[in-house]
Amino acid sequence: MGAQLRVYRRQIKSTQSTQKITKAMELIAASRIVKAQNRVNAARPYADELTRALGALGKDTSLKHPLLTGVAEPKRTGILVVTSDRGLAGGYSANALKKANELAAQVRADGKEPVLYVIGRKGVGFYRFRQIPLAGSWTGFSEQPNFLDARDATETVVSALEATSEGESGEAAGIDELYVVYTRFESMVTQTPVAVQVAPVRASQDAIEALEGSEAAEDSDGPGPSYDFEPEPEELLGALLPRYISARIFSALLESAASESAARRRAMKSASDNASDLIKTYTRLANQARQAEITQEISEIVGGADALAAAGSDQ
């Protein structure tokens, strides 16, 4: 077997084994998307109920709480970025980080100081390489987040929010606002990184809709139910708001996990397709090399026979 042919055969084999791996990763990611979506759906009733409860409380506009209304002059803005722990997911983490950087630039332009919290090893690596300080980072659960893992992150962020920029929480400085940058799962083929404001709650889009929704319901069927509160509304609000913010962060994590798997599936699918193309190209080249080898052998034999015949006729 000729040297050229051997080289091509080796390349075909190595591409085939790479394709086997990417194919397997594609299938795993595809099954994880469904699981992650189920988890998003399973977590939805809690978030909906909590929003509804908050809507009932929030109707009373006299209530004041730093998490609800924010401070007069916010100085520090928390940005929680959700990235993946592993690579091989196309532009998933890079896109989320790009969005976070845009937001940080915007925050700086507004004269506030961005404070970064990062979930996922890729994001941590990104900021560490650029020597940008992080107020907090958590890794190891980006693909299948459960509430216990997320709680550490949410507790840190919420206590920083409660401390506001005046105070300190633990070693890090407190924050006045919180944005979460995560990747929204639009469909199997589209995932968009988005930045949503979570705190103060009155400024966040979902909560506004919930509050308006409850007011609209009130208009349509006379005076709505007036709730009894146990304990007093102020105290209850103090207990409810941190939970609400945690739930928002947790649902962002769940949705990001679905997006991550979808991004990985697509990346692995195009890798498998590329491998198929490569194998095809190499097979063609290998066939050509084989054919060239045969042609050469035939012409060598014919040439040799001719030479022998010529030598014989000379004698």
Added chain:
Amino acid sequence: MATMQVELVSVERPIWSGEATAVYARTSEGEIGVLPGHAPLLGALAPGWLVRIQQADGVEQRIAVHGGFLSVREDGVSVLAEMAESADEIDVARAHAALERSGSGSGEGTVAARDRALARLRAAGEQV
């Protein structure tokens, strides 16, 4: 007998939902029983206790609820929990061990661990 729609949801998944004749819980103000037609109410549940749901067929569900809220509306009752476990999921021996470990410490984590263990044991029907 009148029934009402009751839902018990945790952050990760819905735990129980169905028709019930009564719900008993303990808010930070004290024990409360909710029957069908109760006035709208929003309450924070006391840590370390359980929620009892009297199902329409007479069976009682005992569920340990950690970090929860009780919301009573005209169309039903919902219990929101950061974590919740029904009585048959609870490992009694482990909860006992956890209770002993947390002892009488007063650190934030210790109190939370003790409350969790207490809620589990009470839901499992142990005397504590």
